[in-house]
Amino acid sequence: MADAIQPLAGPRQSQQGGPGGWTPMRTRLGAFVRRHKLAPYLLLLPALAGIALVLLWPLIQVAIYSFQNYGLPQITGALPTQWVGFANFSTTLHDPLFWLSLRISVLFAVVVVPLTLIVGTVVGLMLNRLGRKMSIFVSTAALLAWATPPVSASVLFYWIFSPDGGLVDWALSRMPHWLVGSTDWAQYNWATTGALPAYTLIALLVIWQSFPFIAVTVLAGLKTIPAELNEAARVDGASPWRIYWRVTFPLLKPIYLVLLLLSVIWDFNIFTQSDIIASLSNLNEYNLSLYIYDKAFTFPPSYSLGGALALIFAVILLVITFGYVRAWIRQGALQ
Amino acid sequence: MTITRSAAAVGLAAALAGAAVAGCGSSGTSSPSSSGSIPAKLVVWRMGASVASQVTWMNGVVKQWKKDYPQYKNTKVVVDWIPWTSNTTDWTNALTSGKGGPDITEIGNTETPGLAAQGALANITSSVQSWANGSQIIPGNLANDTVKGDVYAVPWFGGVRGVWYNKDQFAKAGITSPPTTWAELLTDAKLLMKAYPGTYGIGAPTDDTDAIVSFIWGAGGQVAVQKNGKWVAELTSPASEKGIEFYADLLRTEHVSSTKYIGETEIGAPGTAGPGGAEEDFALGKLDMYIDGPWAEAQIEQVSKTNESQWSSFPIPSQNGPNPAPAFSGGSDLGVWVNSKYKAADWSLITVMDSVSNATTFANSQGFFPEFTSQLTSPAYSSSQLMAGFAKAAGYTQIAPLNTANWATADTGKYNIIPTMMKELESGANVQSTISQANAELQTVLNTGSES
Secondary structure, eight states, rough: OOOHHHGGTEEEESOOOOSHHHHHHHHHHHHHHHHOOOHHHHHHHHHHHHHHHIIIIHHHHHHHTBBBBBBHHHHTTOOOBBBTHHHHHHHHHHHHHHHHHHHHHHHHHHHHHHHHHHHHHHHHHHHSSEEEEEEEHHHHHHHHHHSSSSHHHHHHHHHTTTTTTHHHHHHHHHHHHHHOOOSSSSGGOOOOOOOHHHHHHHHHHHHHHHHHHHHHHHHHHHSSSSSSHHHHHHHHOOOHHHHHIIHHHHHHHHHHHHHHHHHHHHHEEEEOOHHHHHHHTTTGGHHHHHHHHHHSSSOOOOOHHHHHHHHHHHHHHHHHHHHHHHHHHHHTTTT | HHHHHHHHHHHHHHHHHHHHHTTTOOOOOOOOTTTTTTOOOOEEEEEEEHHHHHHHHHHHHHHHHHHOOOOGGGEEEEEEEEEEEGGGHHHHHHHSOOOOSSSEEEEEETTTTHHTTTBBOOHHHHHHHHHEEEEEEOOHHHTTTEEEEEEEEEEEEEEEOOOEEEEHHHHHHOOOSSOOBBHHHOOOHHHHHHHEEEEEEEEESSSHHHHHHHHHHHTTTOOOEETEEEEEEEEEHHHHHHEEEEEEHHHHHHHOGGGGGOOOTTBTTTTTTOHHHHHHHHHTSSSEEEEEEGGGGHHHHOOOTTTTGEEEEEEBBSSSOOOOOEEOOOEEEEEEEEESSOOHHHHHHHHHHHHHHHHHHHHHHHOOEBBBHHTTHHHHHTTTTTTTHHHHHSSEEEOOOTTTTTTTIIISOOOHHHHHHHHHTTTOOOHHHHHHHHHHHHHHHHHHHOOO
């Protein structure tokens, strides 16, 4: 492989060639590639083939399914596979539960993404000012939260908030009513009572698990800012708040754009946590991921509805990405 | 660099869409089976957790099978234990991949019509017709396994829900005989809470359709009835509404149930295998009365055996007594898997597992009832402290419409209509509008398998 690529690497490469009839052909091929500037594309080819195999082909399959009535009876042969046009899409768009779960997903992202970014930034700024030992201690502790597998973390939070001896319910039930309201907190089931308590719990969990990544990334960005800039601002009498918004934030903007997009995609896609905490039986606690899973895989599975939903989901994410790229270009980040 | 990033983002979006449906694979249709050949092994899927007494029982059955059918003397019978909470996933995976499936599978009796409609079970009509035991099976239960005139499974054991309580607690609360009307049930629940402060009288989990229907039926209502070949939902009939409201009011207005059961099944958070939730609370003495079947005994014991000598049962009361409310007739069936290559061997093993004596021994050892009319009246049940109430309940049962092909879609799977309705009601939603919305949804799903 390396041998075949070498001649493509550049004109400075010596072209001594080896024995046998291969050499002239290899030289000609090399010349062709060079003339048409094909080298980058050839290098991309293996990756593209891989992506086509594991991504493109399934996507095409999904698109095909989404216009059919494909489920178990079609797999077992009990019923024939039929083309149903846009029926799966119209079923989805007319389902109130789809809109409810979309709303929950959007609201969740709208609340959790800024909170994660704020908490992450504050911790990042703090890490930047801490001494070396303390900084290592705090970042290690935070990264442990980040490294905890979502399943373990979900079960952990479920227990903390459980009415069967969970710490939070126990503590709340011992607080005076004027402080925490007249709810019977000892019996309060955060996970199953409704969407608001369930996603409050999930939001805390997700923020706890995702702020360390933001903090460390922000810290890395802060380290690249020359100390003189902050110093100059301080000498000019700027408050820390002003320094952050006038000096630090503009310099870190590219980092924030990346973090924002990643956070939106992550938080919009919460599945593990909501599956464990809200569960697939509590329909009024579905977010979009649970809804898609339910439609596609809950017995009896409908791969066609699942396919249609996946396409709709892809469109939503493309819209987000498009808006994001546009914002990026407008702010001159692509110069 | 930045361009690459946005390109990566687009790729990421596509990847996520792809991941959402990864796992859908295509598979070929099953090849025609050579049902006469001798299998090297047969795979039996049993539901639940492996229990020593069940393993012993199965070993005896296999021994007898090899004696009765010497041609299978070298066949190995493998039992796989499938958790109830994931059995549909495992069936689905076996069907979509076309391999790794069972030869014989146990099926929850409400699941049978739906599973048959998906094409997962072999048509065993002719085998059942020539089966001597077939005529002894409780007729309604065999009808449950019949879809469009064809039989897809045979009943194996049955069970009904009743109300668990502790005898000594009733005595201390001054309750002389178990309640037979709703008014008495409520009074007793309050008496128990007074005698045992800090406990709740009776658990009313919202994700417990099989118990909730008894209250609908117990007021003389129906979930849905068939008229001219179509399902008509009847949750909004005055009687049904009364039953639904009574159950919800156990929490809403009477406060004899706990708020933490909102959104839970009788064994805790949905999707878990228990013990948890109301079941665990009953075992720990935090809940005075608990609705479930006698099969819960194993799990209750797992939590605590402290009150074991006091455990008793009574049938779920009807609104005005004296007869109990009809109990949902649950249980398990045995079916032959559609992709099995040895359907004749499968059926022969089923007939041994489901012989009158084997099935009865099995049911008795697990807190179930046999499916044979002749066995059900045995005095062994009425004389047992724990089983007496359940045995009485077993005399008043109903299945429909919990056995329609689309019931799984309506209740346990994609729509979860009755649990969702009950959850909303116990959370304080308007009674009339919540029930009528559920009613409309139920009618559509039962008839079409989806909402639109």
